[in-house]
Amino acid sequence: MPLPSRTPWKPASSRRALRSAVLVALSAGLVAAALPAPAPLGIGDPLFPHLGNPGYDVLSYDIDLTYPGRNTAPLAGVTRIEALATDDLERINLDFTHGTVSAVTVDGEPAAYASSGEDLVITPAHPVGEGDAVEITVTHTSDPTGPVDSGGWVRTGDGLATALQADAAHRVFPSNDHPADKAYFTFRITAPSTLTAVANGLAESHVRxxxxxxxxxxxxxxxxxxxxxxxxxxxxxxxxxxxxxLPVRDVVRTADRELLEPWLRRTPGHLEWMERQVGPYPFETYGVLIADADTGFELETQTLSLFERGLFTEPAYPEWFVDSVMVHELAHQWFGDSVSPRTWSDLWLNEGHATWYEALYAEEKAGKSMERRMKAAYADSDAWRADGGPPAAPKPPQPGEKISLFRPVVYDGAALVLYALRHEIGADAFQRLERTWVSEHRDGTASTADFTALAARISGRDLSRFFADWLYGKKTPPMPGHPDWRSRAPQRAAGAKSAPSAGADSAAKPG
Incomplete structure (x- = not known):
C-alpha cells in the first residue's frame, strides 16, 4: 500500500463537492483554469521527498520494451499500470524521466500530460474518484545512455541490464517509484533473436x-x-x-558458461543454508545474473540478483569472500525484497540483515569470526554515525549523489545493532524474531517501528531504551556482553568512510 497523501484530509462530502465542481469545469472546457500548473508531488519520504506519488495504489505493471540491438539507442516502451485510487484525483502523477512520452491514455481515453521535475503529470479526460480502478497506458522511450552511478540501465559488454536502487526505476519506465507501493509485474521484451532476454519472475513464453x-x-x-x-x-x-x-535459473554471458559454473552450482546450497536460518524461500524462483560490466556493486533484484563479472574473476577476491557476498544478496530476498522498507530510512533493516547473514555464513563456512568483525565495526561505529547518521535515521544523500545513502552505518553498523540485540534478548528469542519477521510481513512493507514492536513482543521485554540508543543515538551504546569494547573517536576512523557504493552492495576488496 502507498504511504498516505500529505494533502490535508477532507470529509467525503467536501471531496464530492470538489469533484462535482471539476466535472462542471470539464463540461465547460475550463480545466486548464481550474487546475494549478503541473508540479511534482512525492509521498514525503524523509530521504527522497519527491519520490512516489499520493492518491493511488498500483496493483500491477505490464511493461513492453523493444531493444533495437545496440545499447546506445533508446528502447521503445509501453507501460500499462492498473491502480486503485485512494483519493479523488483530477491529476495523476507518475515518476518518469530520461525518456520521451508520445501518448498517454487513462481507461482507454487520450489524456493530457506534461513533465514537471522527474514527474509525468497526467490530466485524464474525466476525474478519477476515490475507490475507482484505473488503467494508465504510457507510450514512451527508455534511454540507456548516461553514467552508471545515476542508476537505470547498465550497459554491458553484450547488451543491457537494470540497476534501479534506490530511486532509478523511473529512469526506465513510468511508475510509482517507491518501495511502499509494491505491485505485480509482467515484462514483454522484444530483442534480436540472436540475444536472450530475461526478467524477474517465471518465463511465460518466447515467440520468434x-x-x-x-x-x-x-x-x-x-x-x-x-x-x-x-x-x-x-x-x-x-x-x-x-x-x-525450487526452479533455479542463472544468467551468464554464453562465453562464460563453463568458467562460472563452479560458482553457479553453489546457489542451491546457499538456499538450503538460508532456509535453515529463517525459513522457506519466499519467491517462485531464484538465480544470479552475472553481467559483463564494471559497476562496483552487486544488487538484490527480486528472484534474480545482479552481480558484476569481476567479482568471480578477480584473483584478489578470496573464495570465502565471494561466497559470502553471494549469500548477502540471497539474504536480501527475505530482507528487503519480500519484506520491503516502508521508507528509505528503514534501509538498515535491509542491509543490516543481509550483512548479518553474510558474516554468519563466513563464520560457519570459512571460520571468519563474527565477534572479531563486530568488534572492528564497533571501533568504527561512532565515526560512521558522525558521517552518515545513526542506523535508523540516516542523513540524506549528498546533492547529486543519491547513492551516497549506502554508507557503512547501514551495513556493518546496522549488523552491529543486530549483534547487540541478540546479546540483549538471547539467541533463541533472536531466532524466533527473525523467522517471525519474514513470515508476518511476507510480500509486504514494514518499518523500523514494526521491527522494534515485534522484538519487544517476542522477547517479552520493554526494549524502548535499547532501540532508542542503538538505532537513533549519535554515539554507540555499550555493547551487551562486551563492556570492554571501545569506539574510536571519529577523527581516528576517517578511513572508515569507504563504503558500499552505487545504491547496492560493494564488491570492494575485503580488508
Whole structure:
C-alpha cells in the first residue's frame, strides 16, 4: 500500500463537492483554469521527498520494451499500470524521466500530460474518484545512455541490464517509484533473436517473429519498483533445482558458461543454508545474473540478483569472500525484497540483515569470526554515525549523489545493532524474531517501528531504551556482553568512510 497523501484530509462530502465542481469545469472546457500548473508531488519520504506519488495504489505493471540491438539507442516502451485510487484525483502523477512520452491514455481515453521535475503529470479526460480502478497506458522511450552511478540501465559488454536502487526505476519506465507501493509485474521484451532476454519472475513464453523474439516474464509475488530486473544480451540461461524443487535459473554471458559454473552450482546450497536460518524461500524462483560490466556493486533484484563479472574473476577476491557476498544478496530476498522498507530510512533493516547473514555464513563456512568483525565495526561505529547518521535515521544523500545513502552505518553498523540485540534478548528469542519477521510481513512493507514492536513482543521485554540508543543515538551504546569494547573517536576512523557504493552492495576488496 502507498504511504498516505500529505494533502490535508477532507470529509467525503467536501471531496464530492470538489469533484462535482471539476466535472462542471470539464463540461465547460475550463480545466486548464481550474487546475494549478503541473508540479511534482512525492509521498514525503524523509530521504527522497519527491519520490512516489499520493492518491493511488498500483496493483500491477505490464511493461513492453523493444531493444533495437545496440545499447546506445533508446528502447521503445509501453507501460500499462492498473491502480486503485485512494483519493479523488483530477491529476495523476507518475515518476518518469530520461525518456520521451508520445501518448498517454487513462481507461482507454487520450489524456493530457506534461513533465514537471522527474514527474509525468497526467490530466485524464474525466476525474478519477476515490475507490475507482484505473488503467494508465504510457507510450514512451527508455534511454540507456548516461553514467552508471545515476542508476537505470547498465550497459554491458553484450547488451543491457537494470540497476534501479534506490530511486532509478523511473529512469526506465513510468511508475510509482517507491518501495511502499509494491505491485505485480509482467515484462514483454522484444530483442534480436540472436540475444536472450530475461526478467524477474517465471518465463511465460518466447515467440520468434523473424529476426526478433519476444520474451514474456511474470512475477507471482508483488515487487518494489527498485527491484525490477531486465537483462538483454548474448546470454545462456542455466537451469537447476534448489530445495523443495525450487526452479533455479542463472544468467551468464554464453562465453562464460563453463568458467562460472563452479560458482553457479553453489546457489542451491546457499538456499538450503538460508532456509535453515529463517525459513522457506519466499519467491517462485531464484538465480544470479552475472553481467559483463564494471559497476562496483552487486544488487538484490527480486528472484534474480545482479552481480558484476569481476567479482568471480578477480584473483584478489578470496573464495570465502565471494561466497559470502553471494549469500548477502540471497539474504536480501527475505530482507528487503519480500519484506520491503516502508521508507528509505528503514534501509538498515535491509542491509543490516543481509550483512548479518553474510558474516554468519563466513563464520560457519570459512571460520571468519563474527565477534572479531563486530568488534572492528564497533571501533568504527561512532565515526560512521558522525558521517552518515545513526542506523535508523540516516542523513540524506549528498546533492547529486543519491547513492551516497549506502554508507557503512547501514551495513556493518546496522549488523552491529543486530549483534547487540541478540546479546540483549538471547539467541533463541533472536531466532524466533527473525523467522517471525519474514513470515508476518511476507510480500509486504514494514518499518523500523514494526521491527522494534515485534522484538519487544517476542522477547517479552520493554526494549524502548535499547532501540532508542542503538538505532537513533549519535554515539554507540555499550555493547551487551562486551563492556570492554571501545569506539574510536571519529577523527581516528576517517578511513572508515569507504563504503558500499552505487545504491547496492560493494564488491570492494575485503580488508
Amino acid at each position: 517473429n523473424g529476426d526478433t523474439t519476444t520474451w514474456t516474464y511474470r512475477t507471482t509475488h508483488p515487487m518494489a519498483t527498485e527491484l525490477a530486473q531486465v537483462s538483454i544480451g548474448e546470454s545462456t540461461v542455466v537451469r537447476r533445482r534448489g530445495p523443495h524443487d
